[in-house]
Amino acid sequence: MRGELLTVIIVVGTALAFDFTNGFHDTANVVATSISTRAMPPRLAVGYASILNFVGAFISLQVAATVASDVVDPEAITPLIVFAGLIGAIAWNLITWYFGLPSSSSHALIGGVVGAMLVAQGPDSIFFETGIVGKVMVPALVAPILAFLVAGVSILLLYRIVGGLRPGPASGGFRGGQIISGGLLALAHGTNDAQKTMGVIALALVAYGSLPASDPSPPTWVVVSAATAIALGTYVGGWRIIRTMGSRIHKMDSAQGFAAQGAGAAVILASTHGGFPLSTTQTISGAVIGSGAAKRVSAVRWGVAGNIVMAWILTLPAAAGFGAVTYGITRLFGTGAAGPIVVSALILAGSAALFARRAQQGASVSAAEA
Amino acid sequence: MSVATVDWDALLTAVWASIVAGIGATTAFGIAILGGTRAVELRRDGRPLEAAVFGTIGALGAAVVIGAITFGLVILAQ
Numbered sequence: 001m002r003g004e005l006l007t008v009i010i011v012v013g014t015a016l017a018f019d020f021t022n023g024f025h026d027t028a029n030v031v032a033t034s035i036s037t038r039a040m041p042p043r044l045a046v047g048y049a050s051i052l053n054f055v056g057a058f059i060s061l062q063v064a065a066t067v068a069s070d071v072v073d074p075e076a077i078t079p080l081i082v083f084a085g086l087i088g089a090i091a092w093n094l095i096t097w098y099f100g101l102p103s104s105s106s107h108a109l110i111g112g113v114v115g116a117m118l119v120a121q122g123p124d125s126i127f128f129e130t131g132i133v134g135k136v137m138v139p140a141l142v143a144p145i146l147a148f149l150v151a152g153v154s155i156l157l158l159y160r161i162v163g164g165l166r167p168g169p170a171s172g173g174f175r176g177g178q179i180i181s182g183g184l185l186a187l188a189h190g191t192n193d194a195q196k197t198m199g200v201i202a203l204a205l206v207a208y209g210s211l212p213a214s215d216p217s218p219p220t221w222v223v224v225s226a227a228t229a230i231a232l233g234t235y236v237g238g239w240r241i242i243r244t245m246g247s248r249i250h251k252m253d254s255a256q257g258f259a260a261q262g263a264g265a266a267v268i269l270a271s272t273h274g275g276f277p278l279s280t281t282q283t284i285s286g287a288v289i290g291s292g293a294a295k296r297v298s299a300v301r302w303g304v305a306g307n308i309v310m311a312w313i314l315t316l317p318a319a320a321g322f323g324a325v326t327y328g329i330t331r332l333f334g335t336g337a338a339g340p341i342v343v344s345a346l347i348l349a350g351s352a353a354l355f356a357r358r359a360q361q362g363a364s365v366s367a368a369e370a
Numbered sequence: 371m372s373v374a375t376v377d378w379d380a381l382l383t384a385v386w387a388s389i390v391a392g393i394g395a396t397t398a399f400g401i402a403i404l405g406g407t408r409a410v411e412l413r414r415d416g417r418p419l420e421a422a423v424f425g426t427i428g429a430l431g432a433a434v435v436i437g438a439i440t441f442g443l444v445i446l447a448q
Contacts, residue, residue: 059447129375138376139384146385150392157393161400164409173403181396184439193447259396266392266442273387273446274380 006206006337007079010344011204012228014086016229019197021093023053023233029284030185030234033257039178042332048179049186056190057227061217062275063192067199070217070275071110072117074206075213076125082204083340084120084315084330085113087347088323096311098354103311108319109196110136112211113203115320116327139276140312143267145288151263151290158255159295174254181261188268189280190230196277197226256291264288282312395438402431 069073074126089105089112096103114132117125126132133326160238162170198218204212205222218226252260264287271278292300330339405428412421 059443065409115442134376139381142381142385146388150388154393154396157397158400161397161404162407165404169410173407177399177403180435180439257401261401263388263392264394266395267384269390269442269446270384270387270391274377274384276380276384 003336004079007340008081008204008208009113010340011079011083011199012225014083014090014340014344015197015201015204016225018086018093018105018109018200019177019194019226019229020233020236022109022187022193022197023050023230024236025093025097025103025105025233028283030134030189032180033252033260033284033288034178035181037175037178037252037254037257039175039182039254039257045182046235048183049189050231052183052186053190053194053234054227056187057194057198057223057230059187059191061195061198061223063195063272063277064198064218065216066131066135066201066275066277067110067196068202068206068218069213071127071131072113072203073125073127074216075120077117077122077203077205077207078335079207080330080335080339081327082113082200082207083122083295083343084116084327085109085323086200087326088112088115088321089319089348090347091322091326092315092319094351094354098358104281104315106138106193106277106279107136107140107312107315107352109200110277112323112326113200114316115323118320119324119327122305130202130350131235135276135354139271139274139278140282142274143271143278144312145274146266147263147283147286147292148290150266151260151287152294154259154263155256155291155294158259162255163275168172171254177258178254178261181258181265183282184265184269185261185284186234188265188272190227192228192268192272193280194223194226194293195272196228198222199277201226231273234244245251252288252291256295260284260287260291263290279312303339391438393443395435397402398431398434400431402428403436404428405431 025043031040031042031049034040034045035042039045041092086109092108092112093103093105110132110325114126133224158174199216201222202211202216202218205219206213206216211217261284264284267283267287268278268280289300326343330343333339403425405424407428409425409428410422412418412424
């Protein structure tokens with residue numbers, strides 16, 4: 001029992017670390033448009049987003065319920081499976097961060113847990129049709145397309161409405177509007193993404209026997225700790241990905257930034273109400289591309305957009321592969337806490353090596369530019 | 371695999387809510403900017419009546435934006 005408790009503690013710590021990396025890797029996308037249109041200075045935008053991420057985590061528990069009970073069979077879950085899924089997702093997040101590729105932390109998390117579950121308990125323990133397809137894959141396809149269309153139609157209407165005005169006051173108004181739309185997007189991210197971590201911790205608590213499988217609602221301490229972790233991750237920031245999302249897809253004006261953020265927030269919040277664990281990265285990417293394409297199709301750098309699409313396609317199977325391999329490695333040490341301790345040490349060492357390499361490359365670039 | 375595996379009711383609700391909220395709120399904000407900007411310009415040109423009309427349109431646009439955001443968050447929290 002003591003070994004199992006230690007495993008659950010490691011799982012909770014790992015889940016919160018994942019939540020932190022989610023904020024670090026994913027939420028930066030939320031502030032990219034505000035920064036690129038100069039609606040807010042970078043530090044202020046990141047601080048503002050982190051506070052609203054924290055607040056957003058308290059708004060709803062629909063997505064947490066989906067992750068905890070609709071994707072894999074909560075009766076068949078074990079703390080080791082949850083641990084392996086989380087490590088698989090963290091590994092994928094780190095790799096995509098290192099190469100500067102936007103990915104989906106949400107789909108990485110779900111993919112990791114599904115991969116570990118598949119290896120541990122077989123295909124019958126996965127709710128493939130109703131869960132993976134119905135709650136994850138179909139909404140994952142619909143959301144970015146919907147965000148693309150909403151942002152595109154919005155920007156066309158906005159240009160029609162304010163087209164006769166002098167550019168100065170209109171741009172100033174939209175920059176002010178971006179404070180609202182950017183805040184809503186951060187709130188939407190907090191409510192959808194923090195809930196996935198809550199759902200995963202709830203799964204571990206079900207496996208440990210602290211929560212009933214029939215009603216795995218996360219307790220308050222889980223909600224508060226998940227909100228704090230994602231907010232801290234956001235504050236630390238993922239500047240490399242901000243650059244990709246904010247300016248490399250296309251140069252935006254403040255009206256486009258406002259339309260993209262508004263569309264992204266609307267799609268994520270509406271989907272959260274339906275309990276769909278969306279990818280905020282995919283959704284905001286769709287909205288950013290939509291707002292650019294509606295103005296001028298050639299303004300969008302489709303090569304970068306293509307890279308993002310590739311990351312979308314790869315995330316679920318790649319994270320599932322990492323989750324499955326992690327489960328296999330963890331089981332080499334038995335079913336106790338030894339496996340999670342060894343694997344945690346390995347992933348920490350790997351993360352430190354990647355961060356050091358990235359810092360070294362950054363220093364080399366600065367030296368070359370000087 | 372069949373289409374019945376997807377909760378179409380929830381998905382379609384999310385789709386129409388996204389369209390109404392996304393396009394509606396951004397359009398209302400555009401109207402608020404139009405009304406506010408034109409009101410300032412017309413007042414500066416000594417046309418207070420027209421300025422008041424545009425000011426009212428701008429205020430209505432802003433009210434729709436605030437109302438839509440509040441309504442959405444209340445629905446979500448429930």
